[in-house]
Amino acid sequence: MNEAVIDSPANTPETDSGEGKRRFVYNPNRVAHTLNKLGLGYFSPFARLIGKDEPAKQVREIANNTILPILAFSVFIGFWAVTARLVKTDSVQIPTPHQSWYALTGVAIPGLSHPFPESIEGLEAPYFVENEGLDPKSINGFSVAEEVSEGKYIESQQERVDKYLDRAREAEAEGDSAKAEKYRENAEMFASKSYQANKTFYDQIWISLLTILIGFSIATLVAVPLGVLCGISPKFNTAVNPLIQLFKPVSPLAWFPIVFVLTTWGIDTPPSDSIWQRALWTSAGVVMLCSLWPTLINTAVGVASVDQDHLNVAKVLKLGWFKRIWKIVLPASLPMIFTGLRLSIGVGWMVLIAADMMAQNQGLGKFVWDMYQNGDTMSTAQIIVAVFVIGAVGFFLDRIMLVFQRLVTFEEQNV
Amino acid sequence: MKVKRPLQNIITGLLLAITIPTSADLLDVEKDTLKFGFIKLTDCAPIVIAKEKGFFDDEGLSVTVEAQGNWKELLNRVITGDLDGAHMLAGQPIGATVGFGTQADIVTAYNLDYNGNGITVSNEIWKQMKPSVPKGPDGKPIHPITADSLKPIVDRAVAASNKLKMGMVFPVSTHNYEIRYWLASAGIKPGFYFDPSTGQVDVPGFLNGDVELSVTPPPQMPQTLEQGTIVGYCVGEPWNQQAVAKGIGVPVTTNYDVWKNNPEKVFGVSKEWADANPNTWIAVTKALIRAGHWLDASPENRVEAAKILSQPNYVGAPFDVISSSMTGTFEFEKGDKREMPDFNVFFRYNASYPYYSDCVWFLTQMVRWGQIPEQQTDSFFESMAKKIYHPDVYLSAVEELIDDGEFTEEDFAEAFAAKESGGYKPPTTDFIDGKSYDGTRPNEYIKSFEIGLK
Numbered sequence: 109m110n111e112a113v114i115d116s117p118a119n120t121p122e123t124d125s126g127e128g129k130r131r132f133v134y135n136p137n138r139v140a141h142t143l144n145k146l147g148l149g150y151f152s153p154f155a156r157l158i159g160k161d162e163p164a165k166q167v168r169e170i171a172n173n174t175i176l177p178i179l180a181f182s183v184f185i186g187f188w189a190v191t192a193r194l195v196k197t198d199s200v201q202i203p204t205p206h207q208s209w210y211a212l213t214g215v216a217i218p219g220l221s222h223p224f225p226e227s228i229e230g231l232e233a234p235y236f237v238e239n240e241g242l243d244p245k246s247i248n249g250f251s252v253a254e255e256v257s258e259g260k261y262i263e264s265q266q267e268r269v270d271k272y273l274d275r276a277r278e279a280e281a282e283g284d285s286a287k288a289e290k291y292r293e294n295a296e297m298f299a300s301k302s303y304q305a306n307k308t309f310y311d312q313i314w315i316s317l318l319t320i321l322i323g324f325s326i327a328t329l330v331a332v333p334l335g336v337l338c339g340i341s342p343k344f345n346t347a348v349n350p351l352i353q354l355f356k357p358v359s360p361l362a363w364f365p366i367v368f369v370l371t372t373w374g375i376d377t378p379p380s381d382s383i384w385q386r387a388l389w390t391s392a393g394v395v396m397l398c399s400l401w402p403t404l405i406n407t408a409v410g411v412a413s414v415d416q417d418h419l420n421v422a423k424v425l426k427l428g429w430f431k432r433i434w435k436i437v438l439p440a441s442l443p444m445i446f447t448g449l450r451l452s453i454g455v456g457w458m459v460l461i462a463a464d465m466m467a468q469n470q471g472l473g474k475f476v477w478d479m480y481q482n483g484d485t486m487s488t489a490q491i492i493v494a495v496f497v498i499g500a501v502g503f504f505l506d507r508i509m510l511v512f513q514r515l516v517t518f519e520e521q522n523v
Numbered sequence: 524m525k526v527k528r529p530l531q532n533i534i535t536g537l538l539l540a541i542t543i544p545t546s547a548d549l550l551d552v553e554k555d556t557l558k559f560g561f562i563k564l565t566d567c568a569p570i571v572i573a574k575e576k577g578f579f580d581d582e583g584l585s586v587t588v589e590a591q592g593n594w595k596e597l598l599n600r601v602i603t604g605d606l607d608g609a610h611m612l613a614g615q616p617i618g619a620t621v622g623f624g625t626q627a628d629i630v631t632a633y634n635l636d637y638n639g640n641g642i643t644v645s646n647e648i649w650k651q652m653k654p655s656v657p658k659g660p661d662g663k664p665i666h667p668i669t670a671d672s673l674k675p676i677v678d679r680a681v682a683a684s685n686k687l688k689m690g691m692v693f694p695v696s697t698h699n700y701e702i703r704y705w706l707a708s709a710g711i712k713p714g715f716y717f718d719p720s721t722g723q724v725d726v727p728g729f730l731n732g733d734v735e736l737s738v739t740p741p742p743q744m745p746q747t748l749e750q751g752t753i754v755g756y757c758v759g760e761p762w763n764q765q766a767v768a769k770g771i772g773v774p775v776t777t778n779y780d781v782w783k784n785n786p787e788k789v790f791g792v793s794k795e796w797a798d799a800n801p802n803t804w805i806a807v808t809k810a811l812i813r814a815g816h817w818l819d820a821s822p823e824n825r826v827e828a829a830k831i832l833s834q835p836n837y838v839g840a841p842f843d844v845i846s847s848s849m850t851g852t853f854e855f856e857k858g859d860k861r862e863m864p865d866f867n868v869f870f871r872y873n874a875s876y877p878y879y880s881d882c883v884w885f886l887t888q889m890v891r892w893g894q895i896p897e898q899q900t901d902s903f904f905e906s907m908a909k910k911i912y913h914p915d916v917y918l919s920a921v922e923e924l925i926d927d928g929e930f931t932e933e934d935f936a937e938a939f940a941a942k943e944s945g946g947y948k949p950p951t952t953d954f955i956d957g958k959s960y961d962g963t964r965p966n967e968y969i970k971s972f973e974i975g976l977k
Contacts, residue, residue, distance in 0.1 A: 197749065245835055253834075264577050287548075294549050297583055304587045306836045368599075377604035380558035380587060386605050468592055468600070478590055481563050481742035482839030483765055490835075 323395030339411020410444025717893030880962025
């Protein structure tokens with residue numbers, strides 16, 4: 109919970125009541141507070157520094173917030189580098205930081221020896237040169253290699269079109285206009301084709317994000333109404349609670365075969381070049397089943413603990429059932445719901461990697477699985493890169509949910 | 524002028540007929556955007572090459588090729604239609620059609636390759652085997668190495684009731700039948716799927732066995748061997764060479780020695796797909812034939828293929844590991860590199876033709892190990908083979924290619940000969956145990972085994 113330290117509104121403004129009326133004055137406290145709210149608490153000392161609010165204290169804070177994490181990260185890299193040298197079996201080793209860097213960029217860090225000396229041999233021209241000096245087996249090198257292939261494809265496509273146009277002309281000369289028409293159609297067909305790209309790492313990040321977006325959205329649509337029902341009706345809660353407790357701890361790996369059957373049965377085979385592959389739905393389904401529970405339970409608790417005063421107001425106003433929920437219960441339990449959603453997206457992202465592996469959805473999980481199977485020296489290093497990216501995306505998703513969570517938490521007195 | 528026109532047409536027509544090879548029209552394909560699956564093994568090469576060299580594109584097909592996690596997943600996705608077709612174990616369409624494991628009608632018209640597998644044992648087992656392996660004057664083991672030298676080790680393990688565990692890639696895979704064949708030819712019982720005396724069915728296939736053979740996906744074989752879960756395995760390339768390169772195991776024999784020029788992988792599609800897309804099937808087969816031909820056309824092409832296959836989205840193993848077997852050499856013990864020009868055959872010896880006799884051989888092994896529990900008549904074998912293997916589609920593709928002017932009739936002399944002889948190979952004794960196999964008399968072959976259900 110370290111954001112509690114960094115982001116806590118401990119530095120809430122005390123003096124802005126007087127200045128509040130003068131709109132165009134830069135109010136460091138207000139800016140800092142907004143930044144805190146947006147989950148960008150790291151930058152609030154900067155905002156205060158600009159506003160000359162206790163500069164010495166802000167500089168100290170910035171130094172702390174910057175130097176300490178960098179220090180810890182350096183210690184981690186050092187530890188990693190040492191471990192990588194120690195942990196080695198006949199066939200595998202933990203990739204070093206340098207190897208991982210190379211696996212991402214395809215270029216060795218200047219001044220250091222090549223991290224994969226044994227793999228250079230297989231990379232003679234022309235393949236290597238075509239990739240502008242990047243190792244084609246690295247993540248970036250592969251993306252570039254894909255562009256090169258696409259360029260080649262377009263050339264060969266033109267050749268095919270020309271060939272059939274020539275044939276059409278020949279047929280015309282022969283006087284066989286039906287055949288000429290057919291060849292012209294063929295040429296058109298070839299011209300309409302596009303390159304069937306291989307998925308690069310960057311495509312796979314997007315597919316993973318899309319998958320979790322779908323899974324998480326469906327989970328929310330199911331969990332919030334169910335949670336509200338559980339919260340307002342103790343009887344309903346008693347009825348379904350055993351089911352919730354039973355399914356909550358189930359692993360994504362166990363859900364997979366069931367979801368696989370469902371998607372196979374319920375979804376028509378999409379065209380091969382469509383992004384909406386069945387595997388994507390299977391993966392999203394597994395994510396949904398696993399990320400449902402935190403939202404459901406938090407919503408139920410939130411709804412059940414709505415202040416009795418609020419409910420009394422609803423009674424006084426003689427609000428109907430639906431209105432009562434919409435106007436009183438839901439707004440009052442939003443902070444809890446969003447806490448649940450934030451937990452859910454965390455669970456979903458974690459589950460997604462396993463789900464992708466099982467369902468063969470072209471996301472990050474599939475990337476990790478394919479690299480694991482490649483058995484090349486560089487593939488483990490690419491898995492390390494993927495680990496960092498998975499972590500970074502997970503962090504990013506969490507931050508987004510944090511902002512939403514903060515926005516619905518009532519702190520009117522500060523705004 | 525008007526009078527001359529027809530004549531002019533005739534003359535130009537004749538000239539064109541002489542100067543330009545007659546060009547067949549493109550097939551009207553029913554489905555032009557396709558996705559094929561493969562497992563990370565070098566014998567997926569014809570599919571990858573047909574894509575990378577633009578052979579699919581030439582047929583007007585837009586094809587994506589996607590690596591699959593394991594054979595089971597791959598088969599499932601072909602059945603559900605997520606994949607239009609896939610690189611399959613030769614036994615997979617057969618197993619699926621007879622209903623061992625998943626029941627589904629899968630058909631094939633293209634044999635991807637011959638040979639290409641090896642049996643590797645761990646360093647520990649090799650140390651125990653090596654003293655009793657016959658050696659040549661140069662001190663190197665004489666190949667083929669039989670399982671005779673493994674027999675005492677297996678016996679000791681059975682006596683200690685700690686049976687040796689070995690890996691193969693799928694219950695209906697060539698590897699399963701090959702490692703069983705190799706073990707059984709030395710008197711080691713590899714375990715049965717069915718016991719006729721009790722009527723007991725055993726899904727893992729451990730019944731009454733001296734060793735336990737279990738399933739591991741090919742790319743994980745070396746890791747599993749290193750972790751000690753298994754002490755040996757039978758798998759396709761590059762995963763035997765990988766074990767040598769990393770020093771974790773020693774390949775003792777290749778399947779070329781177990782059965783010379785045995786069918787290994789096929790290009791399988793579901794029957795439903797084949798019925799709905801007959802022209803597409805022929806077009807795909809055309810592209811695959813061109814790819815197979817390209818792969819066997821020159822050693823340079825093999826090197827280029829190894830380079831393409833080492834891309835991370837295909838097989839992804841290091842180039843030198845893939846190129847070793849692809850270019851016709853095979854490293855047994857470290858430093859014991861031998862010439863094996865026929866280690867991977869894609870087109871020579873009419874390798875891409877789907878022979879009925881190859882299908883029947885798999886069926887005989889399924890009966891032998893109890894995957895098909897009842898004994899069958901010879902006509903069962905024939906009707907099954909004709910249901911699953913489709914040389915007619917292969918021959919249509921060949922005729923199209925000849926019409927296109929890509930190939931001549933001589934290039935496919937053996938394919939036409941096979942058609943003449945009814946699609947069966949002549950009887951052969953090219954097995955490690957020297958047994959004679961005639962595809963038209965499967966029951967006779969099954970009865971000739973000492974170990975096996977009859």
